[in-house]
């Protein structure tokens with residue numbers, strides 16, 4: 123295979139300056155709220171990128187933009203070497219998204235057999251027996267008994283339901299899966315099991331994940347790369363080891379000061395997106411930052427690279 127071929131294959135996803143605003147009602151008026159500002163990152167096949175940030179920071183919106191459930195206002199998404207249209211013409215089957223609440227994403231009137239077989243029916247021309255065989259295989263992989271096929275979603279626990287959702291997301295063998303807080307609605311003991319399982323599938327199938335979480339401990343377990351998002355800005359990104367050992371951005375440092383434990387959400391600073399940052403090109407963390415300096419209110423923070431893989435947006439040096 124040529125080098126170029128390898129590069130395209132190896133580069134799974136590249137985001138270039140994604141921007142997104144929403145109109146929101148404020149009293150009788152509508153106002154535009156900037157939810158994502160110049161979000162850029164790149165991931166390779168087999169990477170697990172942990173996208174970490176507090177509630178309202180734009181994580182789910184970014185996930186939906188990546189899989190094509192929302193469209194960006196500006197910016198480019200390159201998937202396996204190809205720029206994707208916005209809005210998407212077709213939903214790429216090679217990308218799937220799993221949401222936090224498994225019950226909301228399963229049709230309560232359908233048996234598990236129907237739920238799992240549906241993506242195969244719609245998107246392949248496999249025979250019925252082949253479809254049934256694949257469904258059985260995935261039920262095994264997610265460690266649910268074969269009797270589950272004749273049951274309905276409400277007959278399962280939260281953790282089991284999330285396994286069903288995962289089996290459905292994985293059944294077409296996507297290249298990239300956006301997991302949007304997939305374990306947050308579950309008990310801590312179940313979370314650990316499901317994380318192990320997600321790691322197992324990732325390894326056996328060499329999958330690429332974008333793992334969205336507000337919980338650093340969850341991300342630490344799975345991710346080899348981390349991007350930290352604050353008010354729709356990526357403020358720092360790097361390898362997991364770099365971020366956990368040498369966080370550079372003051373916001374990342376604050377997040378990491380509390381030793382993360384499974385199930386404990388990260389600190390929040392009580393922001394609302396429409397206040398405190400008058401100009402979206404300035405540092406979003408300025409008003410909360412303990413190192414705040416005059417320059418922070420004057421100039422956008424530079425992206426400082428401290429290794430080929432690790433960078434952060436801040437005026438403050440080393």
Ligand SMILES: Nc1ncnc2c1ncn2[C@@H]1O[C@H](COP(=O)(O)OP(=O)(O)O)[C@@H](O)[C@H]1O
Nearest residue numbers: 144145157176177178179180181182183184395
């Ligand atoms: N469809 C929408 N219409 C208007 N505002 C939205 C919409 N979706 C998200 N938002 C707003 O965008 C911001 C980011 O939301 P979201 O991406 O869900 O953040 P997170 O997943 O990090 O909690 C929030 O202020 C939210 O209210």
Ligand SMILES: [Mg+2]
Nearest residue numbers: 181182183302
């Ligand atoms: Mg969310």
